Each structure stands twice: as C-alpha cells, then as structure tokens.
Amino acid sequence: MHHFTFHRFWAVVLKEFVQMKRDRTTFAMMIGIPLVQLMVFGFAINSDPRHLPTALRSADQGPFARSFIEALRRSDYFTLVREADTEAEAAQMLQLGEVQFVINIPEDFTRRLLRGERPSVLIEADATDPAATGPALAAARALADAALDHDLTGPLAALRSRGGAVDFRIHALYNPENITQYNVVPGLMGVVLTMTMIIITALAITRERERGTMENLLATPIRPFEVMAGKILPYITVGYIQVTLILVAARWIFHVPMVGSLPLLYLVSLAFIAANLAMGITFSTLAKNQLQAIQMAFFFFLPSILLSGFMFPFRGMPDWAQVIGSVLPLTHFLRIVRGVLLKGNGLAEIWPELWPIALFLAVAMAVAVKRYRQTLD
Amino acid sequence: MSSSPEHVIDVTGVTKTFSGRKVVDAIDLQVTRGEIYGFLGPNGSGKTTFIRMLCGLLTPDAGSGTCLGHDVRTGQRAIKREVGYMTQKFSYYEDLTIRENLDFVARIYDVPDRAATVEKSLERLGLQHRRHQLAGQLSGGWKQRLALAACLIHQPRLLLLDEPTAGVDPKARRDFWEELHRLAAEGLTVLITTHYMDEAERCHRLAYIAYGRLLARGTVSEVVATARLTTWSVTGPEIRGIAERLRDRAGVDQVVPFGTSLHVSGHDAAQLELAIAAVREPRHEWVRINSGLEDVFISLMDQAKDNFS
Structure with missing residues (x-):
C-alpha cells in the first residue's frame, strides 16, 4: 500500500470514533451483548460426540x-x-x-x-x-x-x-471437575466478538452509501485501504473492551481458571478481532443496503456458532462440517482461548491455530479493498 | 478544439450510457478560469451525471478532454485533489458537528495549518457560533453553507455545485451567490446547476441541457438571441380562455402563464402576430416583450421533447 497516507487514514479513525460516541444505542449494544450472552450460555450444551x-x-x-x-x-x-x-x-x-x-x-x-x-x-x-x-x-x-x-x-x-x-x-x-462453564465462557469470547464485530462493520460502508455521504467520500482523494483501516481501528478498541468484560466475568463470576498468559491472549485476539472486522467490511462492500449487510452478517454468524465447536464438540461433527468449520476464524480462536486459559498454551502451541486466522484476515481484507469502488460506475 | 491553459474544463463528445440509455450524449464544454458557468435543464437531463464525470466519480464511455489540465478518463485522482464538489443531496455527516465535519475534510486533504484553516473557514461562512451544532440539526440554508465551506477548505481551483440552492430561502440564496461571485473574482472557476432563472441570469455563461444533449449555450443574451423567439405578453380578464384558443394555432409554439399575465411565444414573428390578431379583444392588453430566459428554456425543452423522446 505505497499510496497509503496516514493523515487520510487518521481522519477516518477520528470520524468513526466521534460517530461511535454519538450512536449511544449501538455502543450500548456492544457492551450489552456480551453480558446477555454470558447469562444465556451459562447453561450447558450437551451432545454425543464420536470418533x-x-x-x-x-x-x-x-x-x-x-x-x-x-x-x-x-x-x-x-x-x-x-x-x-x-x-x-x-x-x-x-x-x-x-x-x-x-x-x-x-x-x-x-x-x-x-x-x-x-x-x-x-x-x-x-x-x-x-x-x-x-x-x-x-x-x-x-x-x-x-x-x-x-x-x-x-x-x-x-x-x-x-x-x-x-x-x-x-x-x-485442564478441567478436572468437568465444569461446562470452563469451556463455554472462554468460548463465548469468540462468539461475542464474531457477532458484534461483523455486524458493526458490515454496516460501516452501506451506511455511508445509504446516507449519501459515500458520494462525498468518493469525490475526495481518499484510498480504499485508508477507509477500511480507518473504520476497523476504532472497533478494535471496542473488541478489546468486550474481551476484558468477558475475562473479568470468567474470572470472578464463573471462576474459570486462567493458567496461561493473558498478555499473549490479548495479543492474539488482535488477529481474530481484525479478521472479523475485515469480514464485516467485505460484507459491507457487497451489500446494497444496511438490511442486506445484516443478513450477510447473520449468514456468516450461524455457521460460526454451530460449526466452530462452540455449540457442539468439533470432533463430533461429520467431516464436511469440520472442513467448513476449519475455515472459520472462530473455530481456531476457540482453541486458542481454551488453550491459553485452561492449558497454559504458549505461542508455539497456538501457532497452528493462529495462522489460519491471519490468512482469513488477509483474504477478507483483499476482497474488501478490491470490491470497494472508487467511482460510482 | 484545442485546449488552452485558460480552459479549466475542456471536454469533447463526453458520453455516458446507463443500461442502454444515453444519459449524457456527446457534450462539448469549455469553461474559462474565473467564470461562473450555469448548467440548466429539466430533471433527469444528465446534469448530475455530467458533473460526476468531471470530478472523477464516473468514467465517460466516450469522449475526451481535460479538467484542470488532467485527463478526465485517467487523471481522476489528480482531479479529485483540486476540485470541490458539492452534491445535490447534503452529504456530510449529520452525526458530526459543523467543526468536526470541516476538520474531517481538512484532514482528508491534508490541509496545511489545519486548525487555523478550519477556524477561518467557520468565520468566513459565519458559522463560528454554530460550530458545535450537529450538522443533522441544521436548516437547509445552514447545511448548504456548511457544504460550501467544506468543499472550499482545500482551496480547490474548480467548484462543481449540483443544485446547491434547492430548498434554500431567497435571502440565503442571495448571500450564497454573493459569495460565489467573490470567489470567482479571486480566480475560482464555478460550474453550477440550477433550476432558478434568477440564478441563471447571475451566471457569466450558461448551457442548457435536455435528454443528455447540450441544446444552447452562451451568455444570457446570446442564448436568448439564438433562440429567435418572439414573445407577447397579455393581461386582462379571463386570459385563461385565450390560452385555450391560442394553443393549437399555427405560429404559436407555447403559451405560458406568468402570474397575472400570459406569455405567448413563437419562432415565426409574422405568423404569431396573425394568430394573436385572431383572438385579440379590446378588454385585453397585448404587449410585445423581449423573450426571457424562461421563455427560451421552455421552448428548448418542448423542442427537445419532440426531437428525442
């Protein structure tokens, strides 16, 4: 991205922060969703895995x-x-x-x-x-x-x-008492991030288009990557607030043991948060309006929650479902979170789960930048 | 047509087709530096599409030319840096304050000495005391001021204004035009679309476009003169009946009510006079007047309808 200029990128970042601050409902939703999900999924989900x-x-x-x-x-x-x-x-x-x-x-x-x-x-x-x-x-x-x-x-x-x-x-x-919450609560971190991060950015560009501000943005010399990155950065912060909320609840409400390194978990969460935001941005460039963008986000969210190993043990699923599941960032992130929190995995152990997320991020971003049109043609 | 350095816009044969329909059909246009060029024509005539091609938002399907010296097909990025474009619909952020919007635009263009520039811009447009007001809460007139301030903040060399005064009260419109003339005097070139005749008359030159084609151009008097339209005005009781009786007569091209009077126009002065003589009554007062811009434009539009639709 040799055309990338910081000032244009930063202009978008600041604008998005201000808009986020003004849009209280959305902001409340981003904080509220993790809390509601924590309560709802406090229950165990059982199944009968094989092989x-x-x-x-x-x-x-x-x-x-x-x-x-x-x-x-x-x-x-x-x-x-x-x-x-x-x-x-x-x-x-x-x-x-x-x-x-x-x-x-x-x-x-x-x-x-x-x-x-x-x-x-x-x-x-x-x-x-x-x-x-x-x-x-x-x-x-x-x-x-x-x-x-x-x-x-x-x-x-x-x-x-x-x-x-x-x-x-x-x-x-790792979980001697077979306490379901030890599995569900860390997993929830990934689920909540997937849900909120994708929806929020799925709306990012369609909203500009629907409100008519896109025409103005396109008439300026701003580059696609500057818009995308500028819209992603503020929500990474929001993602980290959610991560922290869930970790706090996991520690003090559900008493989930935390064996591994929290700084490591925070660090690798970045890749996962960014991957979801990039996916949302991609939907945003594909959708014609905000409703379509939301629908696409849900279309992605459902397999994520069902096939990632959050709802049902990953190994209990048929092969085809496991293949789909392996593409989804949530599948790998769940293993990372459980690995770090419950098993005390270090970077070397989680690397096999980290690179698929990074790859997903790169592909999603590339599609988004390619799809973002700089003219109205 | 050769491109002269004084021509800020110099395009030939510019064409844009949307799903088989030529929205802009082979338009030639030259606009000189410091000129306020008016663009008139009915809704859907291709004005907005043409402007979007000038500012790099759309690529012409055919035709060539330059805008600010940059090729309209390949130099879109360079054009975007030097053009201020005001869209027909307010397209700044309603959930940002006036100051935040200006600051955003200034950052995008990397305006030097940003804070001071934004401050000056607020001052110049009389927006200082409203700086912390959300753009979404502004009235039409204030929104328009904000949009103008925003598209001027990077000191563009060309201003493209798409119906900037639609829905703005007359006082605000007058202020707006004063500002435009001040800017033009400083060397800024302005291309503006409008539906208001009084605004058309404030332009240095104008062009009339309908069905994607440029039908007339020049100064106000040139446009009127080339139309070769003879117009009579009639006042008096029950003039509506006259309109009915005149409409289908040979020599009468259009009958248009103007308040309490009626403007009757035709391209053949002699035939028109004959037609009028046939309906003339002593209780009505007939006066031959100079055709106005509006008479000319209505006539152009009617002709265009006959020819292209």
Whole structure:
C-alpha cells in the first residue's frame, strides 16, 4: 500500500470514533451483548460426540490387552490415531490438542487379569470441553466388558459380575471437575466478538452509501485501504473492551481458571478481532443496503456458532462440517482461548491455530479493498 | 478544439450510457478560469451525471478532454485533489458537528495549518457560533453553507455545485451567490446547476441541457438571441380562455402563464402576430416583450421533447 497516507487514514479513525460516541444505542449494544450472552450460555450444551482422536500407550502385549485394543479400534467413540511411547510424548499430544484422550494400558494388564485381579487402565482426557469427554468413562467400560467377555471363562468368569473386569481411572486434565462453564465462557469470547464485530462493520460502508455521504467520500482523494483501516481501528478498541468484560466475568463470576498468559491472549485476539472486522467490511462492500449487510452478517454468524465447536464438540461433527468449520476464524480462536486459559498454551502451541486466522484476515481484507469502488460506475 | 491553459474544463463528445440509455450524449464544454458557468435543464437531463464525470466519480464511455489540465478518463485522482464538489443531496455527516465535519475534510486533504484553516473557514461562512451544532440539526440554508465551506477548505481551483440552492430561502440564496461571485473574482472557476432563472441570469455563461444533449449555450443574451423567439405578453380578464384558443394555432409554439399575465411565444414573428390578431379583444392588453430566459428554456425543452423522446 505505497499510496497509503496516514493523515487520510487518521481522519477516518477520528470520524468513526466521534460517530461511535454519538450512536449511544449501538455502543450500548456492544457492551450489552456480551453480558446477555454470558447469562444465556451459562447453561450447558450437551451432545454425543464420536470418533474422538485417541492415543494409545500400551505396555502389555498379552492376549487380553490385544482384545481390548482391538475393541477400541472398532469402537465409534474412540479413534486410535497415534501410539505414544513415553509419558512425555502423550502429554504433549494432549497439550497440542492432537488427541482428546490418552489410554494407558499397564504392563501387568493381562497378568493381573489372569490372576483374577482388576487391572487399572488410566484414561487421560483433555477435559477443556466436558461435553466431549463426559461419556468417555462409560464408553470405555462398556468396550472392555464386551471385549473381554469372550475371554473371561472358567475361574475368571467371576470377574464379570464385579461391575467390570477393568478398573478405569479417568484423569481429566485442564478441567478436572468437568465444569461446562470452563469451556463455554472462554468460548463465548469468540462468539461475542464474531457477532458484534461483523455486524458493526458490515454496516460501516452501506451506511455511508445509504446516507449519501459515500458520494462525498468518493469525490475526495481518499484510498480504499485508508477507509477500511480507518473504520476497523476504532472497533478494535471496542473488541478489546468486550474481551476484558468477558475475562473479568470468567474470572470472578464463573471462576474459570486462567493458567496461561493473558498478555499473549490479548495479543492474539488482535488477529481474530481484525479478521472479523475485515469480514464485516467485505460484507459491507457487497451489500446494497444496511438490511442486506445484516443478513450477510447473520449468514456468516450461524455457521460460526454451530460449526466452530462452540455449540457442539468439533470432533463430533461429520467431516464436511469440520472442513467448513476449519475455515472459520472462530473455530481456531476457540482453541486458542481454551488453550491459553485452561492449558497454559504458549505461542508455539497456538501457532497452528493462529495462522489460519491471519490468512482469513488477509483474504477478507483483499476482497474488501478490491470490491470497494472508487467511482460510482 | 484545442485546449488552452485558460480552459479549466475542456471536454469533447463526453458520453455516458446507463443500461442502454444515453444519459449524457456527446457534450462539448469549455469553461474559462474565473467564470461562473450555469448548467440548466429539466430533471433527469444528465446534469448530475455530467458533473460526476468531471470530478472523477464516473468514467465517460466516450469522449475526451481535460479538467484542470488532467485527463478526465485517467487523471481522476489528480482531479479529485483540486476540485470541490458539492452534491445535490447534503452529504456530510449529520452525526458530526459543523467543526468536526470541516476538520474531517481538512484532514482528508491534508490541509496545511489545519486548525487555523478550519477556524477561518467557520468565520468566513459565519458559522463560528454554530460550530458545535450537529450538522443533522441544521436548516437547509445552514447545511448548504456548511457544504460550501467544506468543499472550499482545500482551496480547490474548480467548484462543481449540483443544485446547491434547492430548498434554500431567497435571502440565503442571495448571500450564497454573493459569495460565489467573490470567489470567482479571486480566480475560482464555478460550474453550477440550477433550476432558478434568477440564478441563471447571475451566471457569466450558461448551457442548457435536455435528454443528455447540450441544446444552447452562451451568455444570457446570446442564448436568448439564438433562440429567435418572439414573445407577447397579455393581461386582462379571463386570459385563461385565450390560452385555450391560442394553443393549437399555427405560429404559436407555447403559451405560458406568468402570474397575472400570459406569455405567448413563437419562432415565426409574422405568423404569431396573425394568430394573436385572431383572438385579440379590446378588454385585453397585448404587449410585445423581449423573450426571457424562461421563455427560451421552455421552448428548448418542448423542442427537445419532440426531437428525442
């Protein structure tokens, strides 16, 4: 943007700030929406996810262990994607969100079963999304019983009646008490930002067009990028106010643990806020009037809320829905927020989620600048 | 036509088509520095479209020329920097105060010494005591003053005004025109569209446009003279009946009521006189008058309707 001049950009920024200050209703809405949503989504949203990626760390080669692993492989609930050799490796997979579970089969699994004892199996779960991990214990127990039923004959048959041959221990990481709010409240940050940021900028250019001020703006030497950037910057501030509001509520109302670095979260939020604002601006250049712009914003907002993993566990969705979800910035932002707040992720861990947002921002901005016409032709 | 440096606007054959309809059809126009050039014509005649092509908001489909020395097809960015354009509809921000609007425009054009310039501009247009008033709360006249101040703030060399005085009271209109003449005397060139005849007569030169075509141009007296229109005025009781009887007679091109009188015009003076003689009554007073601009424009519009519509 070598034609970019600061004074023109700044003129738009100041103008937008003043207009925002005068438009009390909109401003109140931007503060009110996060609060209302916080209250509404305080309730849990449950569902029944399937095919959750699972890593296996098996130290036993015995027949019972093999039967159990075979049952795991055939199950709908778990999908064995990786094998972990060490505890550290398993921990890292969970940390990065590559797997939802690590199932640890101990060395003495077969031996203890043969001796008529109940061996224990440790399931480590990424419990940041309790809806996804909740049924894991029941599923694992049912699988084990079904798999081993066949083998538990003769003297071992007695094990069947004791409420399961295997003693499963769930180690729920990051959210040991499976508190839904730990998942929903950080997720809400992304949802609220998506909703308000897109709508507010979707109106930005259509409003100028409807009020007739666009003709004047076009008659000046101002450049498209100066208009766009000038309209985005003031709302980034508003986005940060919302982020702060939700974090305050998360901390002191919902007592969500905050393990990671808040400055890091604030920093990466910038990319997400800007991506949504740019998307809104793009709608603004496509829509003919403010009503259309709002409709487009909702058209984008709905898949965002449904397919991002906010409403339903991402891994519970069919492949096509996951593909759509992966394009949406909200999907990645949810993982970042949960990762940073609940898992203590650093920049290296969230990078795989950060670049898709940056890419989205770049594409949306490019479309907006291209679509913004400098003449009335 | 060669472009002279004194020609602030110099365009030939400028044409714009919207969905198959020629809204502006091959217009030639030369406007000299320091001139107030009036642009007249009925609604929808293409005046606004033509002005938008001059200030870089629209690209002509055909034709060529320069505005302030920059090509109207390729130099739009340069043109935008040196033109002040006042749109037909008020197009500043109603939720910004007068001062904020002026400041915004001054920033966009990177006006040197901005604060002082804005202050001077407020002063010059008598807006100082209203500086903190929201533009949306202003009356038509004050909005127009603000718009004029805003499009002058970057000291443009050419002012394009699209019906700036529509809906403005006569006193405000007079002040506005005084200001325009003051600016023109300082060397600013003004192209203005209007529907008011008194305003047309205040222009140095004017052009009449209908159905996208330029039908007449020149000074007021030139436009009137080239129309070769003879006009009679009649006063007296029940003149409306005369209008009915005259309308279809040979030689009578138009009958237009002007207050208590009736203007009867025709292009053939002799035939017109014959037609009048046929309806003449002693209780009416007939006077031959000089055709006015309005008579000429109505006649131009009627002819254009016959030819192009």
